[in-house]
Amino acid sequence: MQSCDTPFGTLNLERHPPTQNPTLQAFDTADLYLLQSAAELPVSDLPILVINDNFGTLACALAKAEPARKVHTWSDSKLAQLGLQTNLLANDLPTDAVQFIDSQQTPSGPYQCVLMRVPKSLTLMQDQLFRLRTALAEQAQVIAGAMVKHLPHAAGDLLAQYIGPYQASLAWKKSRLLTSTMDPALNPDKPELETRYELPASTFQLLNKPGVFSREKLDNGTRALLSSLPTGQEGGYIVDLGCGNGALGIMAAQLNPDAQLVFIDESYAAVASAQHNFSQAFPERAAEFVVSDGLTEIEDGSADLILCNPPFHQQQAVGDEMAKRLFEQSYSALNTTGSLMVVGNRHLGYHVKLRAWFEKVEQLSGNPKFVVLKASN
DSSP, rough: EEEEETTEEEEEEEOSOSSSSSTSSSOOEEEEHHHHHHSSOOOOSEEEEEEEEEESSHHHHTTTTTTTEEEEEEBHHHHHHHHHHHHHHHHTOTTEEEEEEEEETOOOEEEEEEEOOOSSHHHHHHHHHHHHGGGGEEEEEEEEEEEEEOOOOOOOHHHHHHHHEEEEOOOOEEEEEEEEETTTTTTOOOOOOOOOOOOOOOSSSEEEEEOOOOOOOOOHHHHHHHHHHOOOSOOEEEETTTOSSSHHHHHHHHHHTTOEEEEEEEEHHHHHEEEEOOOOOOOTTTOOEEOSHHHHSSSSTEEEEEEEOOOOEEEEEESSSHHHHHHHHHHHEEEEEEEEEEEEEEEGGGGHTTTTOSSSEEEEEESSSSEEEEOOO
């Protein structure tokens, strides 16, 4: 737990999932810059909308304000939603002090002030800004913030295209703000942001909603794991963990027609994409779709096979903590004869990390960049 001084009071904050890395915080100066900007605006009876709040820092600070403000937060991330809940409790704020809106819904507004963290995916930002227009009040301000090193020039172009003219602030402690004022004369066309491509060795097409991982083409790690999937599982419970658009689970379903498939991701857009793709591939077949923090909602000892192409970053932070957490969750979720199949870059050394939980770790296939591993007990 770390302390953070904001214009609205001091907060106690923690990342979700919790980290063992003391250099990683639940806030940065871009958050503080956004809050300074919000504190300078007149208090409005209208709610404030926060977008892409990584751990609830912005929403918790605004919920702590005096006089009280209505706060809505809009995000694609289940981890961000859980981080918000954790930090509301840590600061003695009611769990309903902030209304969470997932990315597959559109906020209704009206909003006079919007605070946005610029996301890694500019396609996600484009989608958010276009849908946001209908929820903005007259002369509403959209203030987008990021650390300078993570702020692409195109972010300002998108604000100008979908909201109105913008001004860039001076840099402050390596962060910058872009402030755009709603221009009612703008009439931007709806952008076509969904992509599609074929799933190899199948007749299926994969749809990708804005912000989904590997939305332009199948990533090479997933491609490597696809070629090693088992066939002929009689029944059984197969989990596509970190499913993205559902490529691994859909291929596993084709190879194992009697298996029960479960698709899990922390991204609402990813799970929605996977659900669409599975229903198109197997219109008469049922599956489960879960937006979750990994396997936390899966019963221990219930899975026969878990397929995973682990993420190696959370927002801008790169590391192996997320992967190791998924390996530990997989150990608990698998039954006594079950196995975990993982793909990763060779240099990540997943074969060593997996042995912290699994007795048997074997390499199924590999190429100069990737290895496919099977872990079991």
